Amino acid sequence: MERLQKVIALSGIASRRKAEELIKNGDVIVNGEVVTKLGTKVTYSDDILVCGKKIEKEEKEYYLFNKPRGVICSTSDDKGRKVVVDYFNSNKRLYPVGRLDYDTTGALIVTNDGNLSNLIMHPKNEIEKVYIAKLNGVIKGAEINKIKSGVIIDNVKCVPKKVKLKNFNVKKNTSIVEIIITEGKNHEVKRIFESVGFFVDKLKRERIAFLSLGNLKSGEYRKLNPKEVKQLFNLVK
Numbered sequence: 001m002e003r004l005q006k007v008i009a010l011s012g013i014a015s016r017r018k019a020e021e022l023i024k025n026g027d028v029i030v031n032g033e034v035v036t037k038l039g040t041k042v043t044y045s046d047d048i049l050v051c052g053k054k055i056e057k058e059e060k061e062y063y064l065f066n067k068p069r070g071v072i073c074s075t076s077d078d079k080g081r082k083v084v085v086d087y088f089n090s091n092k093r094l095y096p097v098g099r100l101d102y103d104t105t106g107a108l109i110v111t112n113d114g115n116l117s118n119l120i121m122h123p124k125n126e127i128e129k130v131y132i133a134k135l136n137g138v139i140k141g142a143e144i145n146k147i148k149s150g151v152i153i154d155n156v157k158c159v160p161k162k163v164k165l166k167n168f169n170v171k172k173n174t175s176i177v178e179i180i181i182t183e184g185k186n187h188e189v190k191r192i193f194e195s196v197g198f199f200v201d202k203l204k205r206e207r208i209a210f211l212s213l214g215n216l217k218s219g220e221y222r223k224l225n226p227k228e229v230k231q232l233f234n235l236v237k
């Protein structure tokens with residue numbers, strides 16, 4: 001048994017919030033009766049009509065996308081900017097799992113599976129996100145160690161899983177650092193480096209969980225194979 005608004009949202013007809021509105025407005029009929037109570041429990045064998053349309057369990061799709069710079073991590077944008085789902089050719093209600101900033105590039109899971117999406121984003125599941133950050137400045141061992149021992153963000157101590165200086169250029173005054181985090185706070189990587197006085201000039205996510213970009217070019221996506229999908233579910237069990 002699932003909550004009615006969840007079943008509607010998972011069917012792809014509407015977001016969870018919109019589903020709640022539809023229920024409250026009397027637009028949802030379950031087994032011939034109008035249901036206006038949020039949280040009513042249903043199953044997929046119940047006959048559910050939303051605004052007269054019967055809902056079916058939507059087939060799930062899972063993709064790995066290489067997000068380009070200058071793209072919003074969303075399904076729509078009120079300023080008309082390009083959004084992640086513009087790149088996809090699918091009749092499903094796809095959305096990105098978590099957020100990469102407008103100017104961040106790289107690995108992003110895109111799906112219509114709200115359940116998996118929530119599990120991947122939940123900090124308790126400690127899904128690894130591997131980033132390569134280009135900093136404006138030459139970072140020193142002491143600052144790297146400070147980050148390794150944890151910095152406070154949103155009143156919580158964030159201890160990255162790994163921080164490794166990959167390269168630096170004194171002439172150009174830049175450093176390249178690999179950082180692995182398992183939470184997903186807003187602008188987390190940028191704020192971690194800012195806390196020790198460095199501005200992140202470029203940020204790329206190279207891997208999420210075991211999914212690396214591989215040969216995917218910027219703006220390209222590939223469907224995850226059933227083994228990869230199973231592996232993702234095993235990670236968040």
Ligand code: URA
Nearest residue numbers: 101104187188189190
């Ligand atoms: N951390 C950031 O600061 N930005 C991102 O886009 C992702 C992680």
